[in-house]
Amino acid sequence: MAEIRNYTINFGPQHPSAHGVLRLVLELDGEVVERADPHIGLLHRGTEKLAETRTWVQSVPYMDRLDYVSMMCNEHAYCMAIEKLLGVQVPERAQYIRVMFDEVTRILNHLLNIGTHALDIGAMTMVLYTFREREDLMDVYEAVSGARMHAAYYRPGGVYRDLPDRMPKYEVNRFKNEKTVRELNANREGSLLDFLEDFTNRFPTYCDEYETLLTDNRIWKQRTVGIGVVSPEQALAWGFTGPMLRGSGIAWDLRKKQPYEVYDRVDFDIPIGKNGDCYDRYLCRMEEMRQSNRIIKQCIDWLRKNPGPVITDNHKVAPPAREDMKSNMEELIHHFKLFTEGIHVPKGEVYAAVEHPKGEFGVYAVSDGANKPYRLKLRAPGFAHLAAMDDIARGHMIADVVAIIGTMDVVFGEIDR
């Protein structure tokens, strides 16, 4: 009789389908997973500890680097926590800008997720399509903040500056002649809002393209239907949020249930799944992108009609305008104090959560009245999702583990912090 024994293999940390630095110890019986033990922490940078040694505003750029595919949503939760503690009001225009960029971020994140998920399980074309659209949205990020990814655009009390009147343009070089450049710049002649509106008009067609490639694709369905099924009860018990929870049929979305900023004034729907498998979650994400597109359109309309301040005029929180600082003693003092000592946040503790593309991203901030946080705990949605890896993957084939990692949308910046 042949000797039968279980194999234990390392999946990652260098495996391309591990979405970063996940070391997954798999105990296998043939091809069937008996136990999955994720080892995380390979990207642990101690963001929370670092934040304790920096002033409140200095930590904003660290937030970008948590979930590095949905940068502005992380900043949003952090700024909301500070604003809640301080009790400052954010100007309405800033709220609309934030909502608009949250949704841009959601599309960015879902595009990456769907593209790489498809790539992982064999559909090469998707990633080429989705990265094409990501490029446009990255340009929007760049136009508004100067950085393609790590924007540091949201600030406590509002956003760093108003939307720019013009988009950066391509220039003629030895690879692109004048005609090509003119075509590329066709939708960049106006302001950022014009460019974004052009994008929102094109985007539904792109979504149809993705759906043509995947939704009825036999191989895609064979790899995702019935894989990684999560019942609604399990999803709640495991602390799932976002598309992982909605895929199981629970209509829970913070944008609707506990609206922040101006989400109660925009019109959108929440898609939910039925079977709780990878395919349903894919469909949810697809529909969420279309809904985000709707929200962006409404925000563009509103922002066109309503100019105004984009950051609070409370100069204990936000710095005064440069001109005022040069001409007014009081403002000079405010400026000096803000940039040497920082904001003093009153004693207290607060938990601010946003509906991040991956789920509920929460910031638990404890302040003792100093110019730095006393404790900052970041609640990353991916952390809870990955924690359930063992329960979800057990009994699946080893190839399905890749599909499950893809559907969880894990990004190690936020899980390891």
Next chain:
Amino acid sequence: MSAKLERLSQTLRDVFGDTLQSLVVDCGEVTIEVAAADYLQVARTLRDHADLHFEQLVDISGLDYSAFGNAPWSGRRFASAAHLTSVRHNWRLRLRAFADDDEFPVLDSVVDVWPSANWYERESFDLYGIMYSGHPDLRRILTDYGFVGHPFRKDFPVSGYVEMRYDPEQGRVVYQPVTIEPRENTPRIVREENYGDVGNG
């Protein structure tokens, strides 16, 4: 205070009575504090009681209060704060319990109540050294294999104690005491009450 928070805090008072050491409503959030001995029982009731029904544990955060307010801290040092959500009632709660012993902080594990507590408690153990009794698998999670100490404690330096480098002579990676000096660009300052109050902005 909104009617909803009022209803939640009243229900909590009715259900738990004297078990609550404190109930604070601040910034639109409810925080309750219980003794370490009651922690597990309270957690179970919070989940199962029909009028509370916190079916989801969102987060557990370790806390080290030893440097709070830049002044000597008189109370107990380590605490664990759990954030709960009720999907049915659409409300949130923060549940905090202080560990009785500062030298060897122990709290009951709530893994049996909410399975999602598993990794959060591992993280809190890793970073703060809080022991969760009854946890099925209390291993380190975020720090390196073989890491010594609990890095988020307030007496642990930001730069740590050891650094890692490749040693060409031995042909492998070695650990050595840190060579960088800690520096603080902006000092940590606690001013008098209401200093920099945004109301005067």
